[in-house]
Amino acid sequence: MARQSRFHGGRWMAAWLTPWLLPAIGLLAMYGPSFFDLLHGIWRTDEQGHGPIVLGISAWLLYRAWPRAMSLPDDRPRPLAAWLLLLPAAFFYALGRSQGILILEIGSLVWMLAGLVLLLRGPGALKAMWFPLFFMVFMIPLPGSLVDALTQPMKLAVSYVAENILYHLGYPISRTGVILQIGQYQLLVADACAGLHTLFTLEALGLLYLNLVRHASVVRNVALAVLIVPISFCANVIRVMVLTLITFHFGDEAGQGFLHGFAGLVLFMAALLLITGADTLLRLGIRRTGTA
């Protein structure tokens, strides 16, 4: 049989790899310049610093999922569905790339890849690669106006909670909007300190953790994915409090200098501990209900 000989013949690798050479050239022509611009532009800023990391992890996840996706025996290409993905993707790419709308330009990559997999392999391969493709969503830069609209209330809430906790611990702290006044120091809770992007980065990290741990329980996976939102919020509150206390005890320069980066590290450590902690609790809970 033709299919069989393709996989057991000497050039089996070339057989399933070569059709991909052409789309690979296309992808490079489309997104090579895009990623070059991103790496020399907004991916160098604090707010979008997670972009290249997510890109790298996505590439690694794709590489890992590739052999299985390509060796599913009963997969048949679905050209019609594929073109329904590829055509809009190409259109949105052209619009986004020419008019500088990054959400369309980079977002189109996910649809483009999904379309290509459907075109050259089939739905089975797409299913095997769904997580790497979905993970790419986290590297799409969101429009500034949307980020601003979502970040402002989060900043206010983070400032409010941090103020209240420190006040009840007996610190001389007051708050006007997102400006914290502690002792003689005034701190402005900046976008980067409490933003949507930390939530995004943490959600991406959490999902990656779930994907790698591969727990069978759907309840646990979904619960943890949802819990990451409040966990990110708590981690942000902890970071703002740490920064406030550093400034109060060691002065303005320490708070704005190297310890600012330290507070960022605290954020991720706290988030990681909270995520694994929540995961352990969930696991215990599931085991108990399972045995009961």
Next chain:
Amino acid sequence: MSLRITPMWRRAATALLLMLGAVVLAQAFTPRARLAALSSDLKLEAAIPQAFAGWRVDPNAFAQVINPQQAALLSTLYAQTLTRTYIGPAGERVMLSIAYGTAQAGELELHRPEVCYVAQGFAIRAGGHSAVATDASPVPVQRLLARLGGRSEPISYWMRVGDDVIPSGVEQQVSRLKQGLRGWIPDGLLFRVSTLSTEPAAAYAQHERFMADLLQSVDPRTRRFLVGPVSPSRSPGDASVAATAP
């Protein structure tokens, strides 16, 4: 058998064509002409009069204290900024702030006052829309009320993106897209007037009088710089603009 022209290869080749087509299309529709180039010689400091229609610059107004971080951000965002305090015929004080950016794209977009006041800790309340009557079409104006502690600051502003004065953030994007597809990289100008006042209604009326007086007093080119249109196709009859068009 792997190198025969199979349906697989045909599909792969078609996909490649589609992708290269998208690249060509994107290149073809990328705007390259900067609207800002048409007004690069216009300096706000000189173009906005120090005194007009009974208003004059307050020589004793405190220079606004801007922290260095913010100054750095402002200079990356904007090509020109102008901040002045004017005293009116009845002794009223009005703060004028103009920010001009040469390219409205991505990170360089004009920041709307709704966003930047909030980022500085102010609580912002929308105060509705209005319009300033001019000889040409009326200019749509947005009203805001900013509060910080005991400070109450009614704000009126308009924003020009390329040819259009645009009322909202959504229209800012739509307008940028329209002009971009016509091949223009629009410039952007934020014209903001505010007062320290606990009576917003009276303050808004004052702002609009100031705006109308200023638009009446400046020369036609400056007026177009402030409220548009600026592109050669949209502002006929001005030889100096048409001559410098790319």
